[in-house]
Structure formats: C-alpha cells, structure tokens
Amino acid sequence: MNRLVQDIKFALRQLRKSPGFTITAIVTLALGIGANAAIFTLVHAVLLKNLPVSDPKLLVRVGDTDDCCVEGGVPDQRDYSIFAFELYQHLRENTPEFESLAAMQAGVGYAGVTARSNKPGDLPRAERGEVVTGNYFQVLGLQPYAGRLILPSDDVQGAPMGVVMSYQAWQRDYASDPSVVGSTFVLNTYPVTILGITPPSFYGDRMTSAPPDFYIPMVMEPNFGPGNPTSLLHRRDANWLYLLGKIKPGTDLKQLEAKMSASLRNYLATLPLYQRQDRQADLAGAHVVLTPGGAGIENMQQEYGVGLKMLITVSALVLLIACANIANLMLVRGMARRAETSIRMALGAQRARLIRQMLTESVVLSCLGGLAGLLVAYAGTKVLLAMAFPHAQSLPIEATPSLVVLGFAFALSLLTGLIFGVAPAWVTSHSQPADALRGSNRTTSDRSGWLQRSLVILQAALSLILLVGAGLMAKSLSKLENQDFGVVTQNRVVVHFSPESAGYKQEQLQGLYDKIINDLHALPGVDKAALSLYTPLEGNNWGEGVYIQGRPEPGAQAKNGASWLRVGPEYFDIVGHRVLRGRGITAQDTATSLPVVVVNEAFVKKFFSNGENPLGAHFGISGMESVGDWEIVGVVSDIKYNDLRRPTRAMYFRPLLQVAHTKSQTDTRSLYAGAIMLTTKGQVGNLESQVRRTLANINPNLTVVDYNTFEAQVRGQFDQERMIARLTLMFSLLALMLAAVGLYGVTAYSVARRTPEIGVRMALGAGRGNVVAMVMREAMLQAIIGLAIGIPAAWLCVRLVQSQLYNVGGHDAMVMTGSVLVLTIAALLAGLIPAQRAASTDPVKALRTE
Amino acid sequence: MIDLRNVERSYRAGGTETWVLRRISLTIQPWEFVTIMGPSGAGKSSLLNVLAMLDDQWKGEFDFDGVAVHRLNRKQRADLARQKIGMVFQSYHLLDDMTVAENIDLPLSYKDIPRSERQAMVADTLDRFQIVAKKDLYPHQLSGGQQQLVGIARAMIHKPALLLADEPTGNLHSKQAQEIMEMFRQLNQEGTTIVQVTHSETNAAYGTRIIELRDGWVHSDTAGTAQPPLQEVRS
Ligand SMILES: Nc1ncnc2c1ncn2[C@@H]1O[C@H](COP(=O)(O)OP(=O)(O)O)[C@@H](O)[C@H]1O
Ligand SMILES: [Mg+2]
Secondary structure, three states: OHHHHHHHHHHHHHHHHOHHHHHHHHHHHHHHHHHHHHHHHHHHHHHHOOOOOOOHHHEEEEOOOOOOOOEOOOOHHHEEOOEOHHHHHHHHHOOOOEEEEEEEEOOOOOOOEEEEOOOOOOOOEEEOEEEEOOOHHHHHOOOOOEEOOOOHHHOOOOOOOEEEEOHHHHHHHHOOOHHHOOOEEEEOOEEEEEEEEOOOOOOOOEOOOOOOOEEEEHHHHHHHOOOOOOOOOOOOOOEOEEEEEEEOOOOOHHHHHHHHHHHHHHHHOOOHHHOOHHHHHHHHHOEEOEEEOOOOEOHHHHHHHHHHHHHHHHHHHHHHHHHHHHHHHHHHHHHHOHHHHHHHHHOOOOHHHHHHHHHHHHHHHHHHHHHHHHHHHHHHHHHHHHHHOOOOOOOOOOOOOOHHHHHHHHHHHHHHHHHHHHHHHHHHHHOOHHHHHHHOOOOOOOOOHHHHHHHHHHHHHHHHHHHHHHHHHHHHHHHHHHOOOOOOOOOEEEEEEOOOOOOOOHHHHHHHHHHHHHHHHOOOOEEEEEEEOOOOOOOOOOEEEOEEOOOOOOOOOOOOEEEEEEEOOOHHHHHOOOEEEEOOOOOOOOOOOOOEEEEEHHHHHHHOOOOOOOOOOEEEOOOHHHOOOEEEEEEEOOOOOOOOOOOOOOEEEEEOOOOOOOOHHHHOHHHOOOEEEEEEOOOOOOHHHHHHHHHHHHOOOOOEEEEEEHHHHHHHOOHHHHHHHHHHHHHHHHHHHHHHHHHHHHHHHHHHHOHHHHHHHHHOOOOHHHHHHHHHHHHHHHHHHHHHHHHHHHHHHHHHHHOOOOOOOOOOHHHHHHHHHHHHHHHHHHHHHHHHHHHOOOHHHHHHOO | OEEEEEEEEEEEEOOEEEEEEEEEEEEEOOOOEEEEEOOOOOOHHHHHHHHOOOOOOOEEEEEEOOEEHHHOOHHHHHHHHHHHEEEEOOOOOOOOOOOHHHHHHHHHHOOOOOHHHHHHHHHHHHHHOOOHHHOOOOHHHOOHHHHHHHHHHHHHOOOOOEEEEEOOOOOOOHHHHHHHHHHHHHHHHOOOEEEEEOOOHHHHOOOOEEEEEEOOEEEEEOOOOOOOHHHHHOO
16 A cells, blocks of 8 residues: 555656646547547437336337428328327327327427416416326326426316426426415416426426426317417328337337327228228338337437447547547656666666556546546536537536546557557666666667557548548538528517417417517518518428319329418518519408418419419419419419538428318417518517517517517527537547647657667768658658558548538549648647757757767 | 857847857868867867857857858858768667668758769779678667777768768777777878867777867867966956
C-alpha cells in the first residue's frame, strides 16, 4: 500500500516533468472519451431507453411505421400501423393473447386543447391533449404521482368528465399546486375534473420534444380529439389510433402477428373501400407487424435512427484515432526513456519494479484523462441535446452521460495506454543494459518508428474518411436549405390557433374570421393577414384522391392523390404563390357562392398533362358522383409544403368556408382554420403580444397555440439534417485535430531523436531550408500514404451515407478535393512546427551531446 | 588565411559566466598544418567550432580569406563555410543508414551541383582515398580507421581550403592513427590548410605548428605569437 502511494507520487512527478506530453495525452483522452460518452448518451436516450413502466418487455406495439394523424385508404405496403376505433375494438376482442390492448391518438398536439384552471384570474392556455382508452395506464402499469390515473370506468358513455394532467405541465403551468388535483378545469369550454398527475418520469407513450399535457379518455374524443369539433370515433374509414398492448407472458409473437393480420382482413372486408373488385389484392395483402413496445411508439427513434447510427460510427472512429494517439504518445515516451531505463537496470533495478512504475504511470495518466473526459462528456451531452432538439419544451432526455459508455471508453483508453506504455519498458528491460546504453544514441533509424508511422497513416486515412463524410453532409444540407421552396419569408409571421377548442360552431365561423382579419389589419405595422387550414413547411398535410369530370374512373392502383388546404383571400400573396392563370381566392368566394378551387402547377402537370385547359375543369374527391363539385378558376406557382427531398406535390386550394356538395358532412372539420399568417411593414415590436391580445379580446378562449416567424418555421424543417451535418463536421474536425496532434507528436519525436544527425548535416553544410525540407518530406510522406489509403476507402464508405444525401453524388469531386486539401494543410502545419525546431538546431550543441 | 583578434567565448550556466576562450589572437597561413593541444576542457573544441563557423556566440574579430567573418550573418557564414571548410569528427559522424558513397555525397547534396557532376566527384574522391571497393558498404561494416577515412573523404570532397579535425584519431589504434596522419600530411602538401586537435605528441609531430591552450588562453604557440597571461591582471 505504502509502495503504491510512493509509485503514484513518483508517477505524478514524472508526468509533471514533461508537461507537453502529459497535456497532449490528457486532452486526447478527454476528447476521445468525452465525445463518445456524449454521443452514446444521446443515442441511448433516443434509441434504447424504455418507458418508465413496470414491465417493458411485455409491451407490444401493433404496427411498425410512423404513419400519422388521420389517414384513409390503403396504407403503404398494405402495412397497418394506424387504426380506426372500431377496428381497434375488433382486434382487441379477437386477441385474448393481450392481457390488455390500449389505443391512443396518433397525431398528438395538432389541434390542442384550451385549458383554464378554476383559479380566479387565470387566463386560458393552449395545451396539448392526447386521447387514450380507459385501459391506457393499466397497460403501461403506471402509478399516479397524485390523485389517480384514468380507469376503464372513466371511459364509458355517461361517466363524469375527468382527465389526467402530466407532471411536467403541472410543474410548468400550475406551479405544482396540489389543489389542482380534484379541481374542475374548463377544457375547450367543457368543465372537466383533474383526476390526478402522472408520475414525473413518464413523458408520454413516445419520445417527442412536446409531450402531451393532458390525457383524455377516448369517450371524450368528440370534444377533444383530432377531429374536434366533429368526431372520428365512429368513422370506419378514418384511421387515427396507435395500438399498444401488454401481452400475456409466453405468447408467441409470430403466431399472434399472423392471427391479428387475419383478424384485420376479416374486418377490412366489411369496408366499402375493400369491396371493389380491384381492391382484392390489397385486401389479401393487408397485415400488421408487431414490434417491441417497451420504448413506446418509436417514431422519433425511426426518424433519428439512421443519423444517430452514423454518428455512432463517426464517434467510434474518433475514439480509434484518439487511441492511436495515446499509443503513439506512450511509445514515444517509452522509447525516449529507454536510456533512462537501461541506466536504472544497470544500477540493479528490478525489472518487475520498473514495469510496475510504468504501469502506475499509465494508469495515473488514464485516470486523469478519464476525469477530464467526464467533464467533456457532461458539457458535450448538454451541447448535443441543445443541438438535437432546439425547440424542446420539456425533453424526456437527461443530460447525464451514461456511466456504461463512459466506463467503456475509459477502459479502452486505459488498455491502450497500458499496452503501449509498458511495451517499451518491457522490451528495454529484456535487452542487455550495455547494448541499450551503447546503441541508443547512434542509430538514426528506429525499430518502433514503423509502428508509430503506421498509426499516423491510419489516423490520416480515418480523418480523411470523416472529412469526406462531413463535407458531403454539409453540402447536402446546404442544397436542401438553399433550394427554392417558392416561399417568401421576410417579415412574415405564422400564428397557430384553434377556433374549435374555443367552442365555435360552424355557423359562427364567417363572423369570427371576418373579425380576426379586420382586427389584425388594424394593428399598426400589419400589412396583410390571412387565415388558412395550415401553412407551408410546418409538417401538416391533408391529402385526398381526385376525381376529374369527363375522365374514366381511376383504378385502385391509380395515383390520383393531391394535397389541399383552405386559404383566405390574401394568403397567396403572403406565402408567395404567384397567380399564373385565372384568378386567386377572393373575399367573394363565400360559403354560398359558386364552389371553386385554385390549383398549383404540379396539379396541372399531373392531371392535365396533355395540354388540356385546367381553367373551367371540374373535379371532386368523393368518388365519381362528386366530379362536378368544384370548378378550377386559377393556377398558382408551386411551393413545397412537405417532404423537401421530393418534388412538389399536386395541390389545390379552396376558399375557407365552402362545403363540398357531395358528402358534405365529412367536409366540415376543415372549415376550422388552424393558422393565421401576417406580413408586416418591416420589423414590428411586440407583435406577438399584440396578436395574442387581439385574439383574446375577441374571445379569451382563442389562445395562441404557437407563434413563430415564417423564416424560423422554414428553418425548423432542417433541424435534424442540420444537427447530423453539424455533429459530423464537429467530430471530423475533432478527428482531424487528433490526427494532426499525432503527426506532430511523431514528427517532433523523430526530430528530437535525430538531433545529432541534424547537427552533423548542418556541420557538413545543410542550411535551414535543407533541414525543414528533410523533416517535412518525412511528415508529408505519412500524410500522403494516409491519403492514398483514405481516398479509396472514403470512396467506398460514402455508400453508407448516400441515402442521407440530397442532390449530392456520393463521389463529389469538390468535397473530395476539399477534404484532401484540408488534411494536407493540417499535415503541413503539424509538420512545420517540429521542422522549424529542427532547423534551429545548434550544431555545436547537437554534436556535443554525442 | 585565418586571422583571429581578441576572440572570446563564454558560457552562461546558472547565472555564472564561464570563459572558455580568452582573447585569442592567431594568424594561420594557407600552407600551415596546425595542431591544437591542451588538457581536457581547455577550449580546443570551442576554438575549432569558431573556426568552423558553427558557433556565433563569440566576440572579437575573425578574418577568413580576407572576409570579415564577424560582420557576416548566420546565412553568410554558413555559405562561406559550405564553400571553404571541411570537418572531421572524433566519432566520425557517418550516417548509419547511408552507404559510404552516399555519406561522401552528403556535402555536395547541399550545393547546387548537377547530378552527373556530383557522381563524378564522388567517384574521384572514392578513388583518391582508395575506398572504391567499399562504396556500397554501410558504416557499421567498416573498421574504425576505415570509417574515419570515409569521414575525411566526405570532408574533402568539395575541395575545401581549410580542413578542421577534432581529435580525428581519438577512437583509433596507433596504426590506424598513423595512416590518418599520413593522409593529412599529404592533403596539406597538396595545398589544404589543416587545423587538428589531438592529445598525441606523435600526431602533433605530423604538423608544422603546435598551439597549446590552457583554460581558454593560448599558453604557447610554436609560431611564437602567444601572449603571456600576465596581461590579465591589468584588464
Ligand atoms: N554548451 C556548453 N555549455 C556550457 N559549457 C560548455 C559548453 N560547451 C563547452 N563547455 C565548457 O567549455 C569548456 C571548454 O570545452 P571544450 O571546448 O569542449 O574543451 P576541450 O575540447 O578542450 O576539451 C569546458 O569546461 C566545457 O565544460
Ligand atoms: Mg573537445
């Protein structure tokens, strides 16, 4: 024990004696360990973390895609992941293998709820609600933090209206006031009891940056669901629920999957959609896929998965480079101390003791590095989370780095340090002391040299691969961001609100809309104002199959889909749609005037591809009987509303309040506008509070769900791409830095070792230039071999990122050239410092050390 | 050829200044073969380094072939040395991973000489020092005497006017030392000025003049230009 303390003290003294070596090693370790721990923390939190439920292994999700919100028709690949309520009931009743099968709203937060507490003076607030079945919390096996959770008995017709509040909302919006539990709130104008608070660790059934604030029993769906103010509950053609169940232990999932798929087909066969002859193949192929439900509905996991896996690869490469550096540093140090070791051996030191000392030194160094790594990991995780979820309100991810990962990275670098730290001591202590003493200063070549150089070459090759990857991602991001979406974003504001949550009836909407637009126009600085169902690049989309008058009925496989929305008179001007033919939507297009639509260029290209005149053509969306519903009166320029990687969709625009003649009852939900867009004359101070006040003056329940500039909304579309690109860039620069340090270290060591030789050369007439050239030649040779290996390797590796790229070929010559250039410059800089030092060798001294 | 006036050199170590060369004034003529002697630490190597223009830290005046070295900057001194001076070391300082021919070629590689001309000069030199048979061997394959012969060949390849040798035979048997001294004498007779440091009276006998250093002072000079250390008291 005493000897250990002594060894540690000695080791610390040794490390303090060579601060350059020690600092380089510690920084390398800190960056390698810290960066990895940070990345893995993010990955672990997003991809691997289970819900805080009692038995995550028994949870099974019915479905495997991120289909969302409200859908009709046949899903992609005939793979059902989103279900109608009646279909859910059918599946539940036919699968006793589930102890309990719950359903929950897929599109949380689209409409939102307006909530007002019973506290006097409290203003209504826009919050998020999720409609769930009565057995939801039983399936998850959660215990309430306060009060109680929803029970099946709450989810029956006639039960008193009660909802559960999330712990986070309770903390954030109601100051953790215990009297909230059991009190009566006004939700969407209905009085509702707050039954209880969810446990603090529960962030909803899926990973999202905006988890629900209220859990609402399914029976209340007509007032609070995604179809509010109409109801989806009994619509057999609208799929809007995710299913998550708890299976009985020992259930064979493959068998259950087949059984549920058969059960699904039995139900689907009763739908009109599948009764047509040309839908029989779709019916036969309809199926579900069961996936593990322990982590909930894994939409975010799917969305981020590819990018995160790539980042893991990148950070693993960084760790590898860091380890190579540690190996190199330890080797250099060991070799430099060979003479010292020999002398001590000659003086009778025991081999075991020498090796133990080296061992202690390596461990002490690794521990210091690990400690620094811990700090980097903490800071790094915070930075990564902030980069990954820039708009998160309450993110279900803690910034505490995973200990497992920290331990792993630490162990790896410790091992590297040990192997390469002890090996030189071992070798030296096994050679004859006299040999080592005599030979050490005269050799100009060195046996350990090739190992060090190989490590540097490896580092150069790896960093080139990373640089190329980062370059490709950056270029792809810039292409994505700089493509022409067709929109105008300067001085534009998007306000989301929810007239349905405020309790408006259909016949009150015209008056409301007129008042909103009037009052907003009256605000100083506001130029234009328009209502719309939704806005470009906010992530929303309404789509429908189109039936055109005078054309044959489209078959089952026909691609006749088009996206649509309702817009007010000034909308086209605000967003940037230019009217190309005919006219736009005007104030004269009211509920009672001739039903019209305006289409975009892509619509014309898709449905009028033979040069027919779209103006005056008629179409509808409710089968062949609806073809006369609307007349096309104008064509506007294309704007991307969704899916930035694909071409603009065919779209059509309808006036705010015209109801389709055919199946008019299914056309009323869309009468409720979701967004207001404004243009201002230059910057207007305090616009947000003015808008909020204007709406609240009309009706206190008209709460602002979201307020954003149009520019920020568009930028928000690239958050994920930007994060991946930035992180890749950050990590590749880190790798480059480490590789440069490696090259610097080896070159500096080689210079130190060759000092006598350089002295001789200078005495024989070598000038500064000659010496610099000699050192640089050696350094650049390693970089060039690294490039020779790295270029073809990068060429092969880009395949892996190809799917992530937009409009960038994997083999982009500019990115490749740029990366090679950056690496070369880094190598030049890394070589130049020791080369300069070599050139200022004093030959007199160099020759004297002989 | 060489004219030193009041050359001084000191080392500063830990606050104290140690003088290693004190007011050295010497004139060496082109035909001379000078031997510098003296006890260890007397400043012999230091003086040689000044003559070789490897050292810049001295004070005083130094004329070389009519050029005032004390007014030259580092680069000019290096250029001058590269043209006019050759050096031979006690431990040879051959580069291990180069063959004999490559070692000999080294000084030429630092001058702008066309490749073919260089090859011819190397061949000539190998011939002149009778080591043609060894040209592809590495230094460790040679005996000490042979290595020093290569060292001299390397120093002489560019036909310097001045050859400096710091204990060239310090690591050699007397038989080998004798051969080296014969070589020096021959080079001197062919017109090269030689300044060597040695501890051996036998070696010194090959030269034409002996300068003895003690504690940095010129203690005696067979050319009779030594100044007595008496003057130190007054200064
Ligand atoms: N780089 C140096 N730093 C400090 N002292 C030195 C240095 N080089 C030589 N000396 C000292 O200068 C004195 C003369 O050295 P040197 O010229 O090598 O003597 P010699 O060659 O006659 O043995 C010695 O005392 C030596 O210790
Ligand atoms: Mg000496």
